Amino acid sequence: MTQRFTLGVEEEFQIVNKQTGLLASHIHPLLDKGVPLLGENIKAEMLQSTVEIVSNVCPNIAALRLDLQHLRATVADLLAEDGLALISAGTHPMSRWQDQARTCSDRYEILEEEYQDVGRSILIFGLHVHVGIEDYQLSIPLLNQLRTWLPHMLALSSNSPFWGGRNSGLKSYRAIVWRRFPRSGVPELFSSTLDFERYIDNLMRTGCIDNGKRIWWDVRPHPFFKTIEFRVADMPATFEDTLALAALSQALVAKLVWLHKHNLTVQALPTAYIDENKWRAARYGLDAEYVDFIQNRRLSMRDAIHETLDFVDDVLDDLGSRQEIHYLRSLLEDPRGTGADRQLAMYHETGSTHAVAHFLMEQTSQGCSLERTSNVTI
Numbered sequence: 001m002t003q004r005f006t007l008g009v010e011e012e013f014q015i016v017n018k019q020t021g022l023l024a025s026h027i028h029p030l031l032d033k034g035v036p037l038l039g040e041n042i043k044a045e046m047l048q049s050t051v052e053i054v055s056n057v058c059p060n061i062a063a064l065r066l067d068l069q070h071l072r073a074t075v076a077d078l079l080a081e082d083g084l085a086l087i088s089a090g091t092h093p094m095s096r097w098q099d100q101a102r103t104c105s106d107r108y109e110i111l112e113e114e115y116q117d118v119g120r121s122i123l124i125f126g127l128h129v130h131v132g133i134e135d136y137q138l139s140i141p142l143l144n145q146l147r148t149w150l151p152h153m154l155a156l157s158s159n160s161p162f163w164g165g166r167n168s169g170l171k172s173y174r175a176i177v178w179r180r181f182p183r184s185g186v187p188e189l190f191s192s193t194l195d196f197e198r199y200i201d202n203l204m205r206t207g208c209i210d211n212g213k214r215i216w217w218d219v220r221p222h223p224f225f226k227t228i229e230f231r232v233a234d235m236p237a238t239f240e241d242t243l244a245l246a247a248l249s250q251a252l253v254a255k256l257v258w259l260h261k262h263n264l265t266v267q268a269l270p271t272a273y274i275d276e277n278k279w280r281a282a283r284y285g286l287d288a289e290y291v292d293f294i295q296n297r298r299l300s301m302r303d304a305i306h307e308t309l310d311f312v313d314d315v316l317d318d319l320g321s322r323q324e325i326h327y328l329r330s331l332l333e334d335p336r337g338t339g340a341d342r343q344l345a346m347y348h349e350t351g352s353t354h355a356v357a358h359f360l361m362e363q364t365s366q367g368c369s370l371e372r373t374s375n376v377t378i
Contacts, residue, residue, distance in 0.1 A: 005254050005319065006132030007064045008227065009055045009246055011072075012045060012125040012235055013364075014087035015079065021357030023049035023095040023123075024084055027103055033078050041071055046108045046122055047100045051075060051086075057132070061247050061321045068242070069369070076368035087357070088242075088364040089339060090125055090160025090174035090234030094353040097123035097164070118181060124174040125235040127157065127242060129249040130227040133257070139221035140193040142228055142256050144268040147186055149252060150218045150232045151277035151290070152308055155301045156328065157233035157245055158285035159339030165353055171285030171340035174234050175278070178216075183209075186274045187217040196221065218278075228253055232278075237339025239367025240327055247324035251312035254319060267294055285340050286332065302332045 015026045025048035034042040043052040053071045058064040076086055100123060102108055112119045133139060158171035170176065179185050190196045200223070203209045212223025218232035230249045236242050259265060273293045280288040281301065290304035291297075309325055316322040336342055346359045 004059060004132060004134070005250050005257075006130075006227075007055075007058045007061065007246055007250055008130035008132075009064060009068060009242065010128040010130075011053045011068070011088070011242065012127070013051050013053065013075070014089065014092055014125055015049050015051055016085055016087050016092075016357065016361065018080075018083050018085045018361065021094070021354050021361065023092055023100065025049050025101040026079070026082065026084055027051055029082065030075070030078060033081075034075060037074060037078075038071065042075060044103045044105065046103055046111060046119065047097075048103050049095070049100055049123075050125065060319065061243060061250070061324055064246060065243055068239070069367075072239070072368040076365065085361045086364050086368065087360045088125075088159075088235045088237065088239075088367065089343070089360050090157075090172060091163055091177075092123065093162040093343065093347075093356040093360070094165040095123070097121040115181070121177065122181075124160070124177050126174065126178075126231060127233040127235050127245060129230040129233070129246045130222060130225065131230070131250045131253040132225075132227050133253065134226065136221070136226050137193050138257065138260065139228060140190045140196045141260065141265070142253060143187065143196075143219060143221060144189050145256055145266045146219050146228065146230075146252060147271070147274050148266065148269055149308060150186060150274060151281040151288075152301070152305050153230060153232045153245065153248070154234070154278060155281040155285050155288055156248075156305065156331070156338065157236045157241065158281065159234040159237050159343070161340045161344050162347075162353060162356070167344070167347065170283050171287075171338070172234050172282040175232075175282040181216055183214065184216045185218060186271045186278060187220065188271050189268055193221075234339070237342060237363060240324075241331070241339070242367075244324045244327045244331070247319070247321035248309075248312070248328060250319060251315055251321060251325065252308075254315045255312045258315060269293060285338050287337075305332060 015024050017024050027044045027048045041054050045052050055067045160172050160174035163173045200212050219230050222229045286301050288301040290299055290301045316325055343356050346356050
């Protein structure tokens, strides 16, 4: 495989008080200390209780592992100086959006004016994975096919069962909050990359958007970089979850490019069918039942993901990501489930969302160390 499928990751972390576990509006002091050290690798989001860590462009999963370890450890150390910590989860178990302060910037002021409570309530935290592609004209043919695996990605990452201090009954409530935004969710099918570019141009020419980044689909061609960006995932439970999801994203792109070179494709589903399975993933996570609309059958989400991992198996050695994909296979068999399942288990054991928050702090801190274990375990 001669093509380089570079990797880049954006991680949206919660900033919390170590003692109370509550969200802390601390992004501006953090940036004051962090930007001189990390530059563009640390950024604000709309709410001051969020910090975004942005990796460098990495040639492979091994380089991404080292880069994210360094960035996470640096940010965690800076927060610890102020009695604060990071949480990796799609929502906070008890803090409410009504109590959060907006980040001070012209961009977020404009967004708040346009979206009002839809924007103010965006107390959610996601993982974005960029996979480099050399031929941008392939972006829409790839996008049309990659949409199929959005429910699988959401189920694997599901880590947001709580909303406003309540057990929502869903494994990914973040997916429900995010769908309120315009131009979000599963993209429609496009006939070509030119067709997609015409759509963006029409929205910009009519003043609907000011640039292509205002297209917030679950997966999209990035408007400024030659990447496919996966945006569907909750912030996962662990560091290894994050790396494994990045590896799967890269493997899916690499496999589809290989198929394209051999004049083969995967059938692209209508958006409505993908949404059916995305709802099931948001509601039940890995315990969902998956509907295969192509072969007209039903199977467990775990079995559907196993089939996906089989699909990409022949590109893993070239990518150097067999270890990370093996981790996903182990996750599917782990009785503890995903981050959502583990949060709920802690809640049922203690009856306390505060206990859940402290569990999340401890779990996240394990991924903020520069030490790498020789054997990856769940």
